Amino acid sequence: EDQVTQSPEALRLQEGESSSLNCSYTVSGLRGLFWYRQDPGKGPEFLFTLYSAGEEKEKERLKATLTKKESFLHITAPKPEDSATYLCAVQPPGQNFVFGPGTRLSVLP
Amino acid sequence: EAGVAQSPRYKIIEKRQSVAFWCNPISGHATLYWYQQILGQGPKLLIQFQNNGVVDDSQLPKDRFSAERLKGVDSTLKIQPAKLEDSAVYLCASSFTSGGVPYEQYFGPGTRLTVT
Structure with a gap:
């Protein structure tokens, strides 16, 4: 069965303390991997799409990378407004999107 | 551009x-x-439409859930x-579709359902 896991489950950082979130998948092949941010009481907000191993995307303090079996979301010098749940989703060939459980990030001032 | 409304x-x-x-x-x-998101979990797909046709409803509990897109x-x-x-929370999302390429989904704010 295809699985998507995310680690850590929760992460607390001090403002300015860089770190990385992990998304691992065991799907057979990959059509795309997506990162979303979700604030409490809101729907997920699209961040990045990665299609092939070695691909990288950047947006402000966030950088997403992709290998054959996992993706990392690197957060450089985070600010309190980066606090949210970060979700990854994969789309295996011929199947629909599968979301991971998310990582709850808290950035303390 | 207006977002997804729910x-x-x-x-x-x-x-x-x-x-x-x-x-x-x-x-x-x-x-x-349409997705279902239980507190503390990622969204789970219930049903996907393309135009007004159902593409995937394999995880929809059809004995109690129904959906249509007229x-x-x-x-x-x-x-x-x-x-x-x-x-x-029931989330609705939409995406552009072209040539089978998976495009990002844009989500609405969701409906929080409490059953007592």
């Missing part, structure tokens, strides 16, 4: 009652999704009768 935002019902949710996707997005635009998701375990 209503109502909140709904409280008793078990065995029925409830319906409405979604209006981003203009021009042929693909529409005219390939707005969609409604219905639960009848509701159970306690249906308490969750």
